[in-house]
Amino acid sequence: MKKSDKHQKILNAAIKVFGQKGFFNARISDIAKEADVADGTIYLYFNNKYDILLTLFEEEIGKLITEIRAAISQKSDQREMLYIFALHHLRLVIEKKELAEVLQMELRQSGESIKEYRRTKFADYVNIISEIIRTGQENNIFRRDLKPGIIKRAFFGALDEMSRLWILNPSHKYTVEESAEAISDIFLNGIVAD
């Protein structure tokens, strides 16, 4: 971060404030104070309050995609890849708590513009899962009678719900590794006893 990169400073403040209060309850003045900047200054870097949220999505999910793709490319077995995805996703919740809260909440918000947005950038992130599944099916590692699209949803949903638990109740009994392990185990092998 440069000597005084206001753009990033404001964005970091916004992550914190949106994460704590939610988009609608967050005041511009809260963000300004957190960023140690005047209210008006924010409008030199962003068009309006909503623009801060969109930019935040754009940039932070972008980083996330890059990171997770890099981690996955280290593995050759699609079963391991699923575990790695789970691990990274859950780590985010621990390491960037506020960002995770923002994504959790605002991803569900109503409003046409954000719905549209989800269809592009956020979808890219989740589609990493279906790519893994498809490749696994081609390699005969995964059952071919299940649609990758449904597995993708189910798997992401499982992780996301686990995140919600942690955000709500920060004292988690299980480690990130245990949880990632348990969830990928359930998906790979099922819960029925042999």
Added chain:
Amino acid sequence: MKKSDKHQKILNAAIKVFGQKGFFNARISDIAKEADVADGTIYLYFNNKYDILLTLFEEEIGKLITEIRAAISQKSDQREMLYIFALHHLRLVIEKKELAEVLQMELRQSGESIKEYRRTKFADYVNIISEIIRTGQENNIFRRDLKPGIIKRAFFGALDEMSRLWILNPSHKYTVEESAEAISDIFLNGIVAD
């Protein structure tokens, strides 16, 4: 519904308006218009805007729990119970679209009061799943090395994410039955090929 049960009329209107616009973007006057009632009348039945949301939760999730318990009690095999849960949950999204949207969105909203609330009423709903799992484990139908709490989260999360897809994109390729079938299949048997 009685000749003029304003309480329920307002609640139904709120479900519709909150579902369409989200809690924060919904105006009291929108709800009033939808309920065919004066703005002030709403305050004879509810303390404030937020109270409408809470009441809505209380009453609608209550109904949901009753319904789903009744359906599950018809079955004796825990594997079938899981399928039935999935089926009912997904049906909700089709049959009561607006309510599903409200639950989806507002469940993730920030704010202490709603977080506290979730810990009680909403938890009861999700705990139906862990009850099924625990019983299944006692009957040696399900693996005993997996924690019911984690399975519960994963299963609910999977269903919830599927709901989100449908809410966002109402033209679903799969029927409710197919989807409930696919998701319970994944959880019961896993995705790894034999």
Added chain:
DNA sequence: AGCATAAATGAATAGGTATTCATTTGATAT
């Protein structure tokens, strides 16, 4: 140093909407 340009400030504005309450309307009983 002196000038020009850019960046930052924060008090004032402007618009929105939850909530109130004086008044009207409707219902019930005598």
Added chain:
DNA sequence: ATATCAAATGAATACCTATTCATTTATGCT
């Protein structure tokens, strides 16, 4: 019919906060 009480109304209030913009402060150049 009229008095009494409850229910409903909706315009006015009161508050809140995103955004603007005239002014101030910092930066860089000769």
